[in-house]
Amino acid sequence: MIDVEITFLLILFFLLIATLLPLLQHRHWTVRFWEFPRLILIFSSFILLCTEIIFLDLSKELSIFLIIVTSAILLYQTIYIVPYTIFYPKEVENTTERNNLIKIMTANVLMHNKNTKKFIELINKYDPDIIITLETNKWWEEELASIESKYIYNVKCPLDNLYGMHLYSKFKIEFSEIKYLVEDKVPSIHSEIILPSKQKIKAYFLHPKPPSPTENEKSTNRDVELIILAKSLNEKELPVIVTGDLNDVAWSRSTKTFKKISKLLDPRVGRGIYNTYNAKYWFFRWPLDHLFHSKHFKVNKIERLPYYGSDHFAILTSLELSTLQKKEITTNEY
Structure with missing residues (x-):
């Protein structure tokens, strides 16, 4: 039993370190990484707890200690995830109305992915109104030229450094600007888009x-970019949408700070996690691709689309x- 206890102690020590590290006010990747795999840590601590109960001698104080600490880790990690389940109140109301509907596809295509045919098939099948592609270079731009007959409004920023992006829209883009908020060659697109109802929305697309x-x-740099954008949004009267691959998870300190400052809402709260990365490994996933919006919107549907070759x-x-x-916005001057 001593060998079994030592094994459990070592596993528990790793889980405890992984749980405590994000509490440090440090920005190094070795610390911040552990905000990402909370689902994996929940699963691991649950399996550990079950095996402890089965194999340990419950009459020993050490066994009880191991079970208590493992249970605490499981509970602590679960608290972060619960808001992104159906057991939590929705942050944004549902709607079944289809008037003034806007469908946005957010896609990090993986620059080295050559399966453009499958991606275009997704576009044709789901028929989004707005598409933001991330990691798109000149080659991807040429491959996607065929969709421009339908998406006649577009903004192109091809780069070969994994941070290129392209915006395609059926709706009129009245104004658009490519900005480099923090780092050179890491762009974001800031646009004003006119819906068919003639209402104007602000849309921001980013990939720090x-x-x-x-x-x-x-x-x-990632955190600063989010804060800069958030501060520029908290006084906006027009409807606002922010979407992209934020390279951050929904439950992290930096994303929560972004939400608090910007006053934007997360439609996933009360609906689901919608893990988007890593598409190639089902056991190693978390939500990196996000969409936040102002109070002006309700949610018709959120859907993770089928695999098309990207990560x-x-x-x-x-x-x-x-x-x-809509009535309130109509009275505002643009």
Whole structure:
């Protein structure tokens, strides 16, 4: 039994470190990474708890200690995830109305993915009104030229550094600007889009660098980009949508700070996690692709789309400008 107890102690020690590290106020990737795999840590601690109950001698104080600490880790990690389940109140109301509906596809296509045919098939099948593609270079731009007959409004920023992006829209893009908020060659697109109802919305598309050993060692630039954008949004009167691959998870400290400052809503709360990365490994996934919006919208549908060769799933979000908010917006001057 001693060998079994030592094994459980070692596993529990790892889970405890992984749980406590994100509490540190440090931006290094080795710390911030552990905000991501909370689902994996929940599953691991649950399996550990079950095996402890089965194999340990419950008459020993050490066994009880192991079970208590494992249970605490399981509960703590679960608290972060519960808001993104159907057991939690929805942050945004449902709507079945289809008036003033806007469907947005957010897709990190993976620059080296050559399966453009499958991606275009997804576009044709789900027929989004707006598409934002991330990691698109000049080759992807040429491959997607065929959709421009339907998506006649577009903004192109091809780059070969994994941070290119392209915006395609059926709706009129009245104004658009490519900005580099924090880092050179890491763009974001800031647009004003006119819906068929003649209502104007502000739309922001971004893809900051993640904290990682191959990108930025620390999360500082990503976090700063989110804060800069958030501060620019909290006084907006027009409807606002922010979407993209934020290289962050919905339950992280930085994403929560972004929501608090921007006053935007997360339609996933009370509906689901919608893990989009890694599309190639079902056991290693978390939600990196996000859409936030202002109070002006209600949710018609959120859908993670089928695999098309990227390491990210595309996500399709259908929002409707609510009747009450449309009346309020009509009275505002643009």
